[in-house]
Amino acid sequence: MRNVSIQKVGLIADLLGAAGVVSHDTHSAETGKYYEDSKRWLTAEVNAGVEGLLAAGVGEVLVIDAHEPGAIHFESLHPSATLLHGRPLLRKQMLDPLWECDAVALIGQHARAGTRDGNQSQTLVREIDAITLNGRPLGESTLVALWAGVGGVPVFFLSGDEAACREIHHDIPGITTCAVKRGISAGAEITLSAPAARKHINRTIQAAVQSYLRSPIPPLQWQGPFRLEIRWKSTQDADTAEHQSGCERLDDKTVCFHSSNLLDVLNQHHRPDSRSSRPAAEPLHPAVRRNGIGVPA
Numbered sequence: 473m474r475n476v477s478i479q480k481v482g483l484i485a486d487l488l489g490a491a492g493v494v495s496h497d498t499h500s501a502e503t504g505k506y507y508e509d510s511k512r513w514l515t516a517e518v519n520a521g522v523e524g525l526l527a528a529g530v531g532e533v534l535v536i537d538a539h540e541p542g543a544i545h546f547e548s549l550h551p552s553a554t555l556l557h558g559r560p561l562l563r564k565q566m567l568d569p570l571w572e573c574d575a576v577a578l579i580g581q582h583a584r585a586g587t588r589d590g591n592q593s594q595t596l597v598r599e600i601d602a603i604t605l606n607g608r609p610l611g612e613s614t615l616v617a618l619w620a621g622v623g624g625v626p627v628f629f630l631s632g633d634e635a636a637c638r639e640i641h642h643d644i645p646g647i648t649t650c651a652v653k654r655g656i657s658a659g660a661e662i663t664l665s666a667p668a669a670r671k672h673i674n675r676t677i678q679a680a681v682q683s684y685l686r687s688p689i690p691p692l693q694w695q696g697p698f699r700l701e702i703r704w705k706s707t708q709d710a711d712t713a714e715h716q717s718g719c720e721r722l723d724d725k726t727v728c729f730h731s732s733n734l735l736d737v738l739n740q741h742h743r744p745d746s747r748s749s750r751p752a753a754e755p756l757h758p759a760v761r762r763n764g765i766g767v768p769a
């Protein structure tokens with residue numbers, strides 16, 4: 473039987489779901505006018521989470537920077553936290569360290585692609601229209617939870633926009649969530665003030681630890697075999713993805729992978745650099761331009 477205690481927490485930090493980080497072009501993209509400000513806001517939310525975890529008796533927090541161009545303002549990071557960051561980073565390099573933790577929390581999370589009221593909703597990269605795993609819609613937070621679940625580690629807390637909270641409640645009943653904003657559209661939100669968001673996270677994550685110790689949430693584990701489908705927004709991206717080993721083309725924009733091993737299919741969300749297959753006039757997400765690797769972004 474699993475020992476119910478939380479000594480070490482893996483804290484996944486994404487940028488898009490932080491209060492005030494409202495737009496891809498101006499805030500969360502590396503070229504955005506408010507990108508550096510956004511990193512400070514997100515880091516302050518992470519620090520509020522770290523403070524809350526320590527106050528609740530957690531001994532160690534590993535922060536994992538999951539935003540492709542970087543979510544953490546390094547100098548501002550809580551002195552008691554350690555940080556996994558930098559690129560390039562294989563998905564296993566980013567997420568396997570969660571298996572050395574007792575539990576996982578996500579801060580700054582956004583909803584999956586195609587969520588109308590999800591501010592900056594996307595799944596891994598903006599070129600993906602939808603991902604399903606065994607027919608169930610798959611967003612980044614659930615992907616992280618499934619990966620952690622392979623190592624028997626549960627996700628017990630998430631903060632982000634309301635749509636991200638709703639999404640994870642569907643896949644992980646009993647999880648504690650903390651909404652810091654409500655999406656109006658992909659580029660608009662109603663948000664708490666920065667101090668209010670931090671206070672909300674600090675209090676809610678402490679309550680999440682107490683709730684978990686009273687009533688532990690099981691690791692997220694879905695039954696195989698596994699079938700992962702990725703629908704791209706363009707036929708060109710599907711053309712490129714089709715070159716991956718083990719990939720099956722289903723229709724104009726959809727590719728598919730099969731495996732009895734969950735990690736095999738969860739590793740298949742990337743594609744080779746597709747610059748040559750793309751019209752020159754179409755703007756590319758900086759992360760895709762750089763290396764084409766779809767890590768949680």
Ligand SMILES: [Zn+2]
Nearest residue numbers: 486612768769
């Ligand atoms: Zn993301």
